[in-house]
Amino acid sequence: MAEFRDSIDIAASPETVFAYLTTNDGMTAWMGQYADLDPTPGGRFAVDIAGHPVRGRYLHVEPPNRLVVSWGFAGSEDLPAGASTVEFRLTLIDDGTRVELRHSDLPDTEVRGHADGWANFLPRLAVVGAGGDPGPDDWRPRPD
Amino acid sequence: MGAEALADLDLALRALADGNRRAILRVIRSAPQPVGAIAEAVGLSQQTTSHHLGVLRKAGLAVGTREGTRHLFAVDTDGLAAVRSYLDDFWPGKLAELKAAIESREARDHG
Numbered sequence: 227m228a229e230f231r232d233s234i235d236i237a238a239s240p241e242t243v244f245a246y247l248t249t250n251d252g253m254t255a256w257m258g259q260y261a262d263l264d265p266t267p268g269g270r271f272a273v274d275i276a277g278h279p280v281r282g283r284y285l286h287v288e289p290p291n292r293l294v295v296s297w298g299f300a301g302s303e304d305l306p307a308g309a310s311t312v313e314f315r316l317t318l319i320d321d322g323t324r325v326e327l328r329h330s331d332l333p334d335t336e337v338r339g340h341a342d343g344w345a346n347f348l349p350r351l352a353v354v355g356a357g358g359d360p361g362p363d364d365w366r367p368r369p370d
Numbered sequence: 371m372g373a374e375a376l377a378d379l380d381l382a383l384r385a386l387a388d389g390n391r392r393a394i395l396r397v398i399r400s401a402p403q404p405v406g407a408i409a410e411a412v413g414l415s416q417q418t419t420s421h422h423l424g425v426l427r428k429a430g431l432a433v434g435t436r437e438g439t440r441h442l443f444a445v446d447t448d449g450l451a452a453v454r455s456y457l458d459d460f461w462p463g464k465l466a467e468l469k470a471a472i473e474s475r476e477a478r479d480h481g
Contacts, residue, residue, distance in 0.1 A: 230461060232461050232462050232465060233465075234465040234466065234468070234469050236468065236469045236472050236473065237472075237473050237476065238472045238476050242472060243472060246468060246471065246472055255475075256464065256467040256468040256470070256472075257464050257467065257468070325465065327461055327465060329461060
């Protein structure tokens with residue numbers, strides 16, 4: 227199983243950043259057009275990104291430092307609701323908060339051209355990737 | 371990434387959003403196949419399968435090759451690599467949006 231890691235520094239307190247990961251309005255300010263979030267262990271994590279229903283649960287909620295959610299797509303056979311894991315770690319730094327993201331339990335993408343890799347990888351691409359234009363600012367949901 | 375590359379990616383992602391086309395890619399992933407064999411494997415008519423193969427070809431995800439007199443279809447790994455690199459942009463793009471959303475609000479509240 228593959229994983230993806232990235233991090234970014236944000237000029238705001240961990241508490242502020244945490245709110246953007248745990249409130250409906252905070253979430254849709256940066257990801258998706260609709261969110262229904264219940265940030266308690268086992269609580270609902272639902273975000274629609276350009277019509278693609280990301281569904282999972284809050285697995286670990288430790289304000290304001292750590293958040294783990296399960297992540298998949300309603301109706302997908304290949305990456306069903308809750309199938310992968312996304313972890314956010316928020317660390318206080320001098321000028322704000324460092325957000326470290328780890329998306330794990332993903333289908334293996336490393337074995338290029340290898341049968342099993344592609345079989346798992348392509349459906350994942352379809353659901354995650356079809357979310358829309360990757361540009362950071364001018365992204366809009368696709369008109370229906 | 372230029373507008374042309376984005377348009378290509380959009381084509382590829384739309385092509386991949388269809389379950390039948392993903393099934394077709396699974397059939398041809400390990401070895402090139404003629405359209406008849408692909409149609410049988412995915413349980414679609416030859417005509418429908420040809421249509422989907424056309425979409426996959428236009429999207430850069432499948433290529434037609436010739437083996438003697440047989441016309442075979444294979445996965446185009448270049449097209450898939452482009453989509454893979456798009457996926458690698460998903461979280462970096464989203465984290466950049468998170469940063470922008472928070473910092474613009476902070477500046478407004480304190481400015």
